[in-house]
Amino acid sequence: MNERDIYFDASGHPLFPKGFDFKKAERIMDNFMTYHRNMHTTFAEVVSFLILRGTGYDGGTSSNHLCFLLGVYGGDRATLKRWKERVKP
Numbered sequence: 001m002n003e004r005d006i007y008f009d010a011s012g013h014p015l016f017p018k019g020f021d022f023k024k025a026e027r028i029m030d031n032f033m034t035y036h037r038n039m040h041t042t043f044a045e046v047v048s049f050l051i052l053r054g055t056g057y058d059g060g061t062s063s064n065h066l067c068f069l070l071g072v073y074g075g076d077r078a079t080l081k082r083w084k085e086r087v088k089p
Helices: 022-035 043-050 060-070 080-084
Strands: 038-042 077-079
Touching: 022 043, 022 060, 022 080, 038 043, 043 060, 043 077, 077 080
Parallel strands: none
Antiparallel strands: 038 077
């Protein structure tokens, strides 16, 4: 993803901070899921807490959209098996 690939919600607000690094977010999730194989939380909760926390973009819309970009459904339970089976759009 390039910086020109900026995503906006229906009201025109950006979904991610300026300069957000999607490749780094994917690496963070990959490392996290490798060591925490079977969690009792959803992917959206993990993304919100692990990657988007403190940016001001840690709400449901941004976390679910980032899950979509990473190829997982935000409402699914965060397991390594589901992470490895993901399909990137």
